[in-house]
Amino acid sequence: MRALLSTHGSSGDVAMTEHAVVIAGAGPTGLMLAGELALAGVVVTIVERRAGQDLAGARAGGLHSRTIEVLDQRGIADRFLSEGQVAQVAAYLPGMPLDISDFPTRHNYGLGLWQNHIERILAGWVHELGVPIRYGSEVTGFAQDDTGVDVELSDGQSLRAQYLVGCDGGRSLVRKAAGIEFPGWDPTTSALLAEVEMTEEPELGIRRTPSGMHALGKVEYEFKDGEVVYKPGGTVGVMLTESHVGTSEPTLRDLSEGLIAVYGTDYGIHSPTLITRFTDMTRQAAAYRDRRVLLAGDAAHVHSPVGGQGLNTGVQDAVNLGWKLAQVVHRTAPESLLDTYHAERHPVAARVLRNTMAQVALMRADDRIEALRDTVSELLSMDEPRKRFAAMMSGLDIHYDLGGGHPLLGRRVPDLDLVTANVRLRVFTLLHTARPVLLNLGEPGGFDIAPWADRVQLIDAEYAGPWELPAIGTVTAPTGVLVRPDGHVAWVGDQTQVGLVDALTAWFGLPTAA
Numbered sequence: 001m002r003a004l005l006s007t008h009g010s011s012g013d014v015a016m017t018e019h020a021v022v023i024a025g026a027g028p029t030g031l032m033l034a035g036e037l038a039l040a041g042v043v044v045t046i047v048e049r050r051a052g053q054d055l056a057g058a059r060a061g062g063l064h065s066r067t068i069e070v071l072d073q074r075g076i077a078d079r080f081l082s083e084g085q086v087a088q089v090a091a092y093l094p095g096m097p098l099d100i101s102d103f104p105t106r107h108n109y110g111l112g113l114w115q116n117h118i119e120r121i122l123a124g125w126v127h128e129l130g131v132p133i134r135y136g137s138e139v140t141g142f143a144q145d146d147t148g149v150d151v152e153l154s155d156g157q158s159l160r161a162q163y164l165v166g167c168d169g170g171r172s173l174v175r176k177a178a179g180i181e182f183p184g185w186d187p188t189t190s191a192l193l194a195e196v197e198m199t200e201e202p203e204l205g206i207r208r209t210p211s212g213m214h215a216l217g218k219v220e221y222e223f224k225d226g227e228v229v230y231k232p233g234g235t236v237g238v239m240l241t242e243s244h245v246g247t248s249e250p251t252l253r254d255l256s257e258g259l260i261a262v263y264g265t266d267y268g269i270h271s272p273t274l275i276t277r278f279t280d281m282t283r284q285a286a287a288y289r290d291r292r293v294l295l296a297g298d299a300a301h302v303h304s305p306v307g308g309q310g311l312n313t314g315v316q317d318a319v320n321l322g323w324k325l326a327q328v329v330h331r332t333a334p335e336s337l338l339d340t341y342h343a344e345r346h347p348v349a350a351r352v353l354r355n356t357m358a359q360v361a362l363m364r365a366d367d368r369i370e371a372l373r374d375t376v377s378e379l380l381s382m383d384e385p386r387k388r389f390a391a392m393m394s395g396l397d398i399h400y401d402l403g404g405g406h407p408l409l410g411r412r413v414p415d416l417d418l419v420t421a422n423v424r425l426r427v428f429t430l431l432h433t434a435r436p437v438l439l440n441l442g443e444p445g446g447f448d449i450a451p452w453a454d455r456v457q458l459i460d461a462e463y464a465g466p467w468e469l470p471a472i473g474t475v476t477a478p479t480g481v482l483v484r485p486d487g488h489v490a491w492v493g494d495q496t497q498v499g500l501v502d503a504l505t506a507w508f509g510l511p512t513a514a
């Protein structure tokens with residue numbers, strides 16, 4: 001049922017519209033979640049404070065390998081790849097690259113693509129799926145009861161939803177109004193971030209001073225032979241580490257003074273389109289769910305942008321949550337399925353937080369830290385550490401704890417080339433509709449999952465090649481694999497079907513009576 005239910009008058013004259021899910025925020029996380037819910041047939045609407053999708057400033061610079069895979073699972077990766085710059089972008093720190101070209105994935109690279117383009121492409125997809133976005137409207141509060149949530153909007157209207165998801169960024173109103181704690185660490189360092197015009201051609205690249213690391217780059221660039229190549233002229237992106245954690249609203253004058261302190265000149269800066277500040281504040285929501293209210297993306301975790309993990313983690317939160325929330329809305333799975341969202345995604349972001357704290361510490365301007373940086377750099381040039389860290393930074397090693405057993409369990413399924421009775425197809429193609437799939441790689445017809453046939457695709461297929469996992473290597477070929485809509489493996493069959501019914505029930509609900 002895709003129609004909206006409109007009711008009036010339950011709270012005086014205020015119009016109230018009913019939805020299954022309301023998402024606060026049309027950033028990358030909210031857009032991805034909306035797409036996932038819409039694919040699963042859930043009536044969803046997004047409320048976005050901005051007047052449109054336009055984004056002030058560049059923010060995130062691109063996508064890591066696992067996020068590209070996730071988009072490929074929905075058949076939309078090419079939309080991003082065709083607009084961005086494919087390159088080895090993963091790095092532990094600037095100057096410590098982590099090459100993943102030998103990884104067993106179709107996307108053994110990252111993608112340079114600014115966040116405004118990522119959002120525009122995601123919004124186009126969400127639009128095709130028929131999700132309404134209420135731009136220029138803000139969630140100002142909510143009240144939840146046993147059956148739903150009344151979501152108050154800045155325009156005086158109110159939306160009734162079964163669930164509200166706060167994808168409303170680091171200062172999340174939804175998180176605060178839900179009373180969810182946001183423990184962590186106050187900032188130790190801050191940086192001015194700007195996009196400006198310059199009358200003189202600046203010294204591009206990274207410069208280190210006693211106050212820290214600084215960088216000048218062009219917003220327009222391309223990769224040639226693995227190197228960033230800028231065109232002459234054009235908008236310059238400025239990143240200046242401040243000597244003390246800044247708190248006031250930054251100005252063009254602050255920027256000019258900062259440039260002179262580091263470079264001896266401000267290169268004639270003028271016409272800023274963005275002047276802002278970011279810090280290494282590191283915090284994570286203590287709970288990703290309070291009854292009918294959930295958090296995802298920056299609303300659930302904030303940290304330093306070093307390593308480029310934030311947007312990627314948010315998009316992957318959305319892909320973990322979407323199919324679970326859809327099943328709970330459709331009542332094919334119990335509400336307790338939503339607890340697995342926190343259980344799986346909280347540790348992933350907690351690891352990102354720990355890492356970014358380590359990375360920020362390693363960037364400090366201090367002779368001893370520089371010695372430590374050299375040591376880490378040497379370690380990461382060795383093959384095993386490089387693989388471990390590259391798999392982590394690119395998101396390819398994410399492993400949900402679904403119990404012991406075969407190494408595939410809880411990890412992402414590789415995008416193998418399968419041979420079925422009629423066609424050759426890729427595993428990811430089977431995930432385009434965001435429906436789970438049981439791959440039977442043994443005797444054709446060897447599985448009977450009729451009680452789940454309305455929810456789970458059963459595909460008899462052959463695959464003769466190796467099963468390889470990033471940073472782990474070759475694993476034993478399974479005879480059956482149950483793949484969740486997010487691409488993670490929920491069950492592995494090794495000649496037997498032991499545990500399959502339990503896995504189907506746990507992830508996709510009780511069997512339908514014959």
Ligand SMILES: Cc1cc2nc3c(=O)[nH]c(=O)nc-3n(C[C@H](O)[C@H](O)[C@H](O)COP(=O)(O)OP(=O)(O)OC[C@H]3O[C@@H](n4cnc5c(N)ncnc54)[C@H](O)[C@@H]3O)c2cc1C
Pocket residue numbers: 024025026027028029030047048049050059060061062115137138139140167168169170172173174193278296297298299305307308309310311312313314
């Ligand atoms: C300098 C910098 C560089 C970065 N580089 C990278 C990178 O290279 N790679 C990477 O992965 N990440 C990077 N990040 C992080 C990335 O930008 C964020 O993690 C990402 O934007 C989070 O997406 P989100 O959708 O969760 O939140 P946001 O992008 O913050 O979106 C939240 C949305 O909610 C809206 N909103 C807020 N409050 C309300 C409300 N009450 N009602 C309705 N709407 C509301 C906002 O207008 C916004 O559109 C960088 C960040 C910075 C600052």
